[in-house]
């Protein structure tokens with residue numbers, strides 16, 4: 343089993359060595375329809391056996407439920423796992439269905455305490471600002487996050503969906519270890535500005551939704567295939583004519599997959615992993631899955647190397663994708679660049 347372990351890479355300029363692929367844990371409690379808790383737990387254990395050590399959650403995933411669900415696994419393997427969680431999507435007391443972005447100090451202070459309590463750990467290894475509240479200067483937000491480092495509540499800092507300018511401003515206050523943003527064969531809007539800024543500053547890129555929220559695996563072709571509570575039913579890329587047009591874009595992925603005897607998802611993951619070499623910076627994708635067999639398949643993708651010809655075949659896909667990656671693009675850095 344251990345000879346299947348994936349390669350490692352440093353997280354941030356001074357952080358720990360972690361597996362070159364992490365695990366997105368969101369779907370275990372939130373967003374992608376019903377989950378089986380036993381199968382999710384087996385997935386976590388199998389991931390660790392394979393050398394996947396960076397585990398990604400957020401306080402917003404299931405309003406704290408995801409952090410609570412992961413807590414026993416983290417406690418059992420505290421020295422082996424690197425725990426990443428996030429703050430910023432607050433739940434207003436008068437309407438639990440809404441989310442309000444908060445980056446102010448009082449909010450961050452209560453959020454970190456709540457995450458530490460739910461995770462039942464003394465320190466969070468990587469603490470991200472999940473979304474940007476443009477009403478609070480980023481220097482102020484990162485100043486508060488830096489205080490948490492000095493107080494020993496948090497080890498490293500990360501930012502999700504920030505622009506290049508926001509990243510540069512933040513980095514003057516405290517080193518940023520990681521930027522987490524959507525990056526996949528379908529979503530490449532961070533490449534012109536955010537990726538070069540990260541490379542220049544020594545920041546690790548953590549691509550989320552590297553499988554295009556599952557669409558790049560071919561496991562669903564339209565929102566109609568998903569359960570009624572699935573978040574993806576409201577995403578522009580997966581509905582109506584957009585879904586049909588986007589499914590047709592998988593043809594070159596299929597061609598490359600056949601050449602490697604690999605799945606579509608493995609080619610999507612190999613492509614994003616290979617962006618580390620293309621852009622010369624550390625890249626740690628965090629595909630999300632709740633199934634042990636899929637974590638094996640995904641981890642194995644770290645060993646696939648695509649040729650220049652294959653990269654060229656995949657190159658035109660992103661520019662042809664129909665529909666934005668969010669219904670409201672202010673949620674994404676590209677909406678503010």
Ligand SMILES: NC(=O)c1ccc[n+]([C@@H]2O[C@H](COP(=O)([O-])OP(=O)(O)OC[C@H]3O[C@@H](n4cnc5c(N)ncnc54)[C@H](OP(=O)(O)O)[C@@H]3O)[C@@H](O)[C@H]2O)c1
Nearest residue numbers: 366367368550551552553554555556559629630631632636
């Ligand atoms: N910072 C942010 O704003 C943000 C936003 C979104 C997500 N995230 C993080 O990034 C992580 C990953 O993103 P994501 O979950 O949205 O998208 P993703 O990793 O692109 O895709 C996940 C979907 O793909 C399916 N899947 C995974 N491996 C598969 C395989 N080998 N074959 C077929 N299907 C497969 C999963 O289903 P099963 O689970 O049923 O296997 C799930 O439906 C999340 O878990 C979360 O931690 C962060």
